[in-house]
Amino acid sequence: xxxxxxxxxxxxxxxxxxxxxxxxxxxxxxxxxxxxxxxxxxxxxxxxxxxxxxxxxxxxxxxxxxxxxxxxxxxxxxxxxxxxxxxxxxxxxxxxxxxxxxxxxxxxxxxxxxxxxxxxxxxxxxxxxxxxxxxxxxxxxxxxxxxxxxxxxxxxxxxxxxxxxxxxxxxxxxxxxxxxxxxxxxxxxxxxxxxxxxxxxxxxxxxxxxxxxxxxxxxxxxxxxxxxxxxxxxxxxxxxxxxxxxxxxxxxxxxxxxxxxxxxxxxxxxxxxxxxxxxxxxxxxxxxxxxxxxxxxxxxxxxxxxxxxxxxxxxxxxxxxxx
DNA sequence: ACCATACCTCTCTC
DNA sequence: AGAGAGAGGTATG
Numbered sequence: 001x002x003x004x005x006x007x008x009x010x011x012x013x014x015x016x017x018x019x020x021x022x023x024x025x026x027x028x029x030x031x032x033x034x035x036x037x038x039x040x041x042x043x044x045x046x047x048x049x050x051x052x053x054x055x056x057x058x059x060x061x062x063x064x065x066x067x068x069x070x071x072x073x074x075x076x077x078x079x080x081x082x083x084x085x086x087x088x089x090x091x092x093x094x095x096x097x098x099x100x101x102x103x104x105x106x107x108x109x110x111x112x113x114x115x116x117x118x119x120x121x122x123x124x125x126x127x128x129x130x131x132x133x134x135x136x137x138x139x140x141x142x143x144x145x146x147x148x149x150x151x152x153x154x155x156x157x158x159x160x161x162x163x164x165x166x167x168x169x170x171x172x173x174x175x176x177x178x179x180x181x182x183x184x185x186x187x188x189x190x191x192x193x194x195x196x197x198x199x200x201x202x203x204x205x206x207x208x209x210x211x212x213x214x215x216x217x218x219x220x221x222x223x224x225x226x227x228x229x230x231x232x233x234x235x236x237x238x239x240x241x242x243x244x245x246x247x248x249x250x251x252x253x254x255x256x257x258x259x260x261x262x263x264x265x266x267x268x269x270x271x272x273x274x275x276x277x278x279x280x281x282x283x284x285x286x287x288x289x290x291x292x293x294x295x296x297x298x299x300x301x302x303x304x305x306x307x308x309x310x311x312x313x314x315x316x317x318x319x320x321x322x323x
Numbered sequence: 324a325c326c327a328t329a330c331c332t333c334t335c336t337c
Numbered sequence: 338a339g340a341g342a343g344a345g346g347t348a349t350g
Contacts, residue, residue, distance in 0.1 A: 135346095139331080139346055141344050191332090255345060271324080309345090327350095334342100334343090335344100337342100
């Protein structure tokens with residue numbers, strides 16, 4: 001008899017032929033809405049499950065062990081095939097990561113970082129959610145960004161339930177536009193409430209060509225994104241890299257900046273007035289990275305970011321240990 | 324063109 | 338314990 005009576009959910013298993021560490025990837029600071037979850041009713045054991053959405057479809061994901069060649073998916077009946085396809089796209093399994101690793105092999109810093117972070121992949125996210133997430137990222141940390149995103153969903157998203165996990169989808173531009181700045185402020189967005197509300201209104205009203213950016217070249221798409229209030233170089237590069245098919249994007253935040261300064265000796269240049277700058281200008285770091293890594297700049301960026309942060313945690317690790 | 328400052332709020336730190 | 342700094346940044350003058 002199939003399915004067996006005790007099976008609470010159909011588990012779809014897919015094989016992957018690319019390096020992947022699912023937990024590391026979902027927690028790598030690119031996306032803010034993946035949460036560890038315990039599906040109810042199953043003998044999930046000690047296995048780690050992640051709950052999130054693929055184009056508004058709630059899913060639970062698990063990888064038996066980091067780097068294992070299989071992925072377990074739970075989703076609503078009837079959505080299995082679509083979800084599996086969306087997941088392959090989301091995880092960019094079409095990127096040949098081993099080839100990227102080979103191109104990085106001679107770079108001692110990247111090679112070292114890859115050893116520790118093998119299987120960390122760039123994601124192909126939905127643009128709207130990605131944009132809002134990174135508008136919220138200024139002067140902020142991952143934990144709080146996630147909280148803000150979750151509160152927006154709780155307030156304005158659509159309810160879903162999957163194997164005991166109740167969560168709401170991330171709200172559309174229309175819904176956030178209706179919400180407005182004041183209401184978003186009450187959700188703890190702080191000074192990011194204005195920019196989020198404005199972007200929502202522009203996208204909802206069709207005054208901002210969010211969907212078209214994917215087809216546009218890097219420079220043009222970036223300029224357009226930076227036309228939005230609250231979107232500068234860094235946030236634009238994040239959205240371009242994580243959701244708009246621009247692998248040459250290279251978001252320069254304090255961690256990446258630290259990495260290129262310390263590991264590659266990228267130094268602030270001397271300004272025209274003769275005084276040395278405090279730090280290398282964004283455009284200088286970007287140009288340097290693109291010259292060095294070309295279309296691999298995005299992967300290099302993500303590895304440098306996590307790699308440099310990992311160093312910090314090792315050094316400071318004992319300090320924060322609770323007893 | 325460069326620089327300093329304010330912006331909200333939360334968290335960690337001393 | 339309570340104040341202060343810092344947090345994956347941006348716009349302004």
